Amino acid sequence: MRCVLCERDIHPMLTWEGLFCRRKKWVACARCYAKFERARADSYEGINTLYIYNEAMKEWLHRFKFAKDSVVAHIFADELKRAFKRYKRAVVVPIPMHVDKKRERTFAHIDVLLEAAGVRYTHLLEKTTSDSQSQKSQQQRQKSATLFRRNAIQLKKDTPLVLVDDIVTTGTTIRHAREVLEQDGFINIEVVVLISARL
Amino acid sequence: MITGDSKALQHFLSGRIWPLEQLPFEQKMIEQVQRQGYLELFLAVEWLNNKPQCQRCFCPSSDAYIRYHCAKCDKICVYCRHCLNMGRLSSCDWLVRWIGPAVDAVVEPRFAWDGQFTEAQARVSRELIDSVKKRQSRLIHAVCGAGKTEILFAAIYEALTQNLRVCVATPRTDVVLELAPRFQQVFPNIDVQALYGGAEQKLSYSSFIVATTHQLLRFEDAFDVMFVDEADAFPYTFDATLQQAVQKARKKLGVTILVTATPDTATKLQYEKEAAYSFIPRRFHGYDLPVPRFESLWFYDKQLRMGRMPKKLARWLMGCEERGQPYLIFFSTIDLMEHAAALFSVPAVHAEDKERKEKVLALRSGEVAGLLTTTILERGITIPRVQVAVIGAESAIFTASALIQISGRVGRAQHEPTGDIVFFHHGVTRDMDVARREIKRLNAVVM
Known part of the structure; x- marks a missing residue:
């Protein structure tokens, strides 16, 4: 091996x-x-993170998302699986990719991470813009219009949801996603993010 | 007649196979040349007997191929991990090769070298030119410090005047970086291109390429004359796809010339049988190769890990420092080296070290007294007056050829042709004996 x-x-x-x-x-x-450096267990602004962004994580992320080596998702499978044990009854909602972007990369990285960990998920959101957050400055990110919209899948409003993303820097993406879901009436929303790159 | 856009593509693509999506040209340009019928597209991963096969690296191991659900095709596709760092190739990607007319650039090469050969060098150089003329492959066995690079000059000149395309391939990037400028000096009006992972992409055609063996994966039917330097080195011997890459990059009727200080017996016999074996048993300065001494250093591993400097080693170090000689200490593993590093006052280098080049330069210029290293520095480096110790010479990683190469670091300069090479060991192995016997044998050869 x-x-x-x-x-x-x-x-x-x-x-x-x-x-x-x-x-x-x-x-x-x-x-x-x-x-890899573990993040502390306590959440920050309601976001649970598992790892901290460092040199090794940067390399991993580059390999996964830009070199498109999708199998490296499997190395965090156990860790993610453990993280989701706490949310037994919740519906896992990945942050979606824009269709064009997904086609370009040939896979949706959050979905692949969850599949590797054996976590079932349901897409409740759709990405409306194809531009990436990582190209923008902090001001641009905070001002940007809504990034997501609700799709057609209907659930009971009291279903607990867990939003999942790969990396959090300013938290804009997560905030947008949470707002869209809250406007739709969901009240119990938790967030799990693999890597914390908070400044 | 080829002009404009198609000429640019012709110059870049001749002899290459390149992923369609990564071509460094505009889409419009590519499409136009494609309509002219000069490009052939083929799938990057083909299916052979129900097994995927990457058309760039031909990796035979099924572990290297990953099935995934491809969002572009909305079906299961396969990608190859083996050559991933050259840009991922998947079963839905296309590779391009040039099938238009060949490049007809005729360059009269200028030859700017007037060094002196020893008798043996001159003989082998003549044999090499002959090989190029007769299109016969050859093995050059030259001891460490025999002046291998210089021998190639005349043969390369011969090939370039015949308007042949030449490649010098070597397994290591460091060596490419060292060789390319030297060749450029000797052939001032030839555009010598250096190719290695992370090199700047040049679009022009070159008839003389210096590349790592990995880069040859991107070539096909390209070279008339192929020199493989250090043909016995890791990863070339270790990775069968690299040997295949050399075969593939060479033209069908081309010549391969292997250059090495430590050929394995089978290869040597094979070339001897074909009378295509050239041998230089002497260094260019004519002195003997330094013969390694064996010194027992029992339980060195335990001592170093406990933070104790073995006495014999300390005495050896003192000796070097008193005489003001730089020294290299080879370790079998990075792990042991890092444990031991605290006991020494000098820096340590290994393969993943980003400051490797700077540290070696510091040793050369005398800024540091010595260097701790793994086998990464076993070949290709020349430091005047250097003394060498191997710690744990009995480890499996120190094969006979590695030990010969390491011993070859010592006494390379004309004015200081001797030096000390010690194998500190916890028991003598066969490989250590073979290495010492081989060095003694080479010293005894009279030609």
């Missing part, structure tokens, strides 16, 4: 789980995992 990030051989420990469960195919080695 090899690490998906550095290609070094991994010698997995012999455990009962390893003996009886199907072996996970796409994992990183301990050295690579150690380079």
